[in-house]
Amino acid sequence: MVRAVKYKKSGGSASKKKIKDAIAGWIFIAPLLIGMLLFLAFPLGYAFVISFTDAKSTMDGASFVGFDNYVTAFKEPLFMQGLINVLITCIAVPIAIFIAVILTNLLVANPRGSTIFKAIFYIPTICGAIAISFIWQSMYAQGYGVINQMLKALGWITTDINFISDKNFLVSMMVMGVWAGLGTSILLLYASLKSVNRQLYEAASVDGANFVQKFRYITLPALSPTIFYILVTGISGTLQEFSRFQAMAGAHGTPAWAMSPVWFIYIRTANNFRGQATACGIILGACILIISAFQFVGSRLWVNYDS
Amino acid sequence: MTPKIDKRTKRKIASISGKIVAYAILVLMAIIFIFPFVYALGVSFNNPSSASFTWLPTGTIDIGSYYKFFVEADANGIPVWRAFLNTILYVTPPIIVGVLCSAMAAYGFARVDFKGKQIVFYIMLATMVIPGIITMVPSFLLFQDVYHWDNTPWPLIVPGMFGSAMTMFFLYQYFRTLPKELEEAAEIDGMSKFGVFFKIILPLSTPAIITQIILSFNGCYNDYMGPLLYVNGEPSMRTMQLLIVSTQASNNSPYPLMMAASIVGLIPTLILYLACQKYFTEGIAMTGMK
Numbered sequence: 001m002v003r004a005v006k007y008k009k010s011g012g013s014a015s016k017k018k019i020k021d022a023i024a025g026w027i028f029i030a031p032l033l034i035g036m037l038l039f040l041a042f043p044l045g046y047a048f049v050i051s052f053t054d055a056k057s058t059m060d061g062a063s064f065v066g067f068d069n070y071v072t073a074f075k076e077p078l079f080m081q082g083l084i085n086v087l088i089t090c091i092a093v094p095i096a097i098f099i100a101v102i103l104t105n106l107l108v109a110n111p112r113g114s115t116i117f118k119a120i121f122y123i124p125t126i127c128g129a130i131a132i133s134f135i136w137q138s139m140y141a142q143g144y145g146v147i148n149q150m151l152k153a154l155g156w157i158t159t160d161i162n163f164i165s166d167k168n169f170l171v172s173m174m175v176m177g178v179w180a181g182l183g184t185s186i187l188l189l190y191a192s193l194k195s196v197n198r199q200l201y202e203a204a205s206v207d208g209a210n211f212v213q214k215f216r217y218i219t220l221p222a223l224s225p226t227i228f229y230i231l232v233t234g235i236s237g238t239l240q241e242f243s244r245f246q247a248m249a250g251a252h253g254t255p256a257w258a259m260s261p262v263w264f265i266y267i268r269t270a271n272n273f274r275g276q277a278t279a280c281g282i283i284l285g286a287c288i289l290i291i292s293a294f295q296f297v298g299s300r301l302w303v304n305y306d307s
Numbered sequence: 308m309t310p311k312i313d314k315r316t317k318r319k320i321a322s323i324s325g326k327i328v329a330y331a332i333l334v335l336m337a338i339i340f341i342f343p344f345v346y347a348l349g350v351s352f353n354n355p356s357s358a359s360f361t362w363l364p365t366g367t368i369d370i371g372s373y374y375k376f377f378v379e380a381d382a383n384g385i386p387v388w389r390a391f392l393n394t395i396l397y398v399t400p401p402i403i404v405g406v407l408c409s410a411m412a413a414y415g416f417a418r419v420d421f422k423g424k425q426i427v428f429y430i431m432l433a434t435m436v437i438p439g440i441i442t443m444v445p446s447f448l449l450f451q452d453v454y455h456w457d458n459t460p461w462p463l464i465v466p467g468m469f470g471s472a473m474t475m476f477f478l479y480q481y482f483r484t485l486p487k488e489l490e491e492a493a494e495i496d497g498m499s500k501f502g503v504f505f506k507i508i509l510p511l512s513t514p515a516i517i518t519q520i521i522l523s524f525n526g527c528y529n530d531y532m533g534p535l536l537y538v539n540g541e542p543s544m545r546t547m548q549l550l551i552v553s554t555q556a557s558n559n560s561p562y563p564l565m566m567a568a569s570i571v572g573l574i575p576t577l578i579l580y581l582a583c584q585k586y587f588t589e590g591i592a593m594t595g596m597k
Contacts, residue, residue: 018420020500021419021420021421021500022421022422024415024419024421024499024500024501025415025419025420025421025424025500026415026421027415027501028411028412028414028415028419028500028504029411029412029415029416029424029427031408031411031412031469031470032408032409032411032412032431032469032470032471032472032475033412033427033431034469035408035466035468035469035470036431036434036469036472038466038469039442039446039466039469040434040437040442042449043442043445043446043449044437044441044442044445046445046448046449047441047442047444047445050444050445050448055448058448058451058452059448059452060452103332103333103336106329106332106333107333109329110326110329110330110333113330113333115588117333117336117337118588119584119588120337120340120341121336121337121340122580123340123341123344123577123580124340124343125525126521126525126576126577126580127529127573127576127577128528128529128531128548128551128572128573128576129529129531130529130531130548130551130552130569130572131551131569131570131572131573134347134551134555134565134566134568134569135343135344135346135347135566135569136343137560137562137565138346138347138350138560138562138565138566139343139346141560141562143359144359144360144361144562146346146362179339179340179343182340187588236438239438240438240439240440242531242532243531243532247531247552247555250552250555250557251555251556251557251558251559251560252557252558253557261440262440262443262532265440265443265444266532266535266536269443269444269447269536274444274447274448277444278444278445281440281441281442281443281444282441284438284440284441285437285438285440285441288438288440289436289437289438292436
């Protein structure tokens, strides 16, 4: 009898607690959920509506034009050139990861001073795209820029290189991009390499593994999820570059050699072709999703989630 | 005996020379990373109206660029202090309220059991792969047509105040590492879930919260596209980034002035980062990606 009462009581309070928890839970997630519905889900759905209209400055009075905006996007030389430009710039992402992996290994193997080195490598990442582009623009400058002066002092060139030109712009952006992004990669890689069990390395040493083998069979598999994350987010970010491209080449107007898709979308938005701008946004977004999907499929071959 | 010692000495020499090479590379990289800032500082101390400039100290320090940026800023339509104040006013609500909302959601997902939680959580995670560019123009049109927020800073302030899935996910991973016993003990003592969150979880998570605050401050403060879209048409509403950009005109690159503006613009993020550096690296490591 006593047991039954007790059981009933606790059962009752348990279900009461369940309801209380459910209410608390939904209250906890409510602000974020509402924000995402209002400022993500709604605009996302709206994007597809706008992209099929000839919306100029507003949606008022816009009429449906079918797939016209999508078709004309592919005929826009500036948009296409922008896509090619950012796709080429993506080459810098794996290069930056390669450098970051080497530096991270050096830091983990030589812990003395690693905190200071990490802090220094991270400084460019906290700086705005505008400041970074301006600083590099002045270093790239012809005549007084330090890079041209240095190359001349070394005797490698006799006349100044125009780094902000059709031929060199993307390479200039890549060099700057590696410098600006390395800090985040190193911080993330360092955290995941630190969590690797040191005994694995000792065991491998006992078995006679050399440095390269240890790197290949212990370090790389351990880092692969982080490398994959940096690769996907890095490529997605590069494909959506805008501020750096504009700040770097802004003094030249809107040249095709420095165009990026987002820059093009911004121009179309500012010029009141917002239906077309939206369609271009969806096309770029779809490209990014497809490229990410391919990376996910490919990641099964090399990313190790065991540890 | 002798060859054994030789071998050991050899190995020692190898390890020492390896260390020397490693530190040489690290120091060289550190110099490469710091040099652009030193260079910018050097260039900023040049005469702003002269076509030539040098980054090496020449003995005289010309603060004309800073004077021009701070005092003669009317050419940009807005004084520096006003642009800075605008920026702080725009970024503070999304940072403080936004990180709090993200943290609340993170706690809800990490520690409170309720029906439908899992599906909402996975949908939120899935939204993180959606490229932001897709919603950029539609959001612009919504703010303009529906909310009538054109030429106001509200589009920069309000959406961020609801938090972000990214911040939520980082904090979610962190909350999962906290011991459950404390919460259970507090709940037995009659504390509600909200009490647990505000009195136990938040104070325990200082490094993670500070990390997220710094990250969102940097993101909001350095944002260029948002202010360009929404407040650039109204000079009195412009932000620091818009002001820095306006120091360069087409076919006219006054590098000393541009460098002075860039350096002034960097100072807030740099101070915040250096002040919270200890928490920051700790926070990143603990909320590290899996």
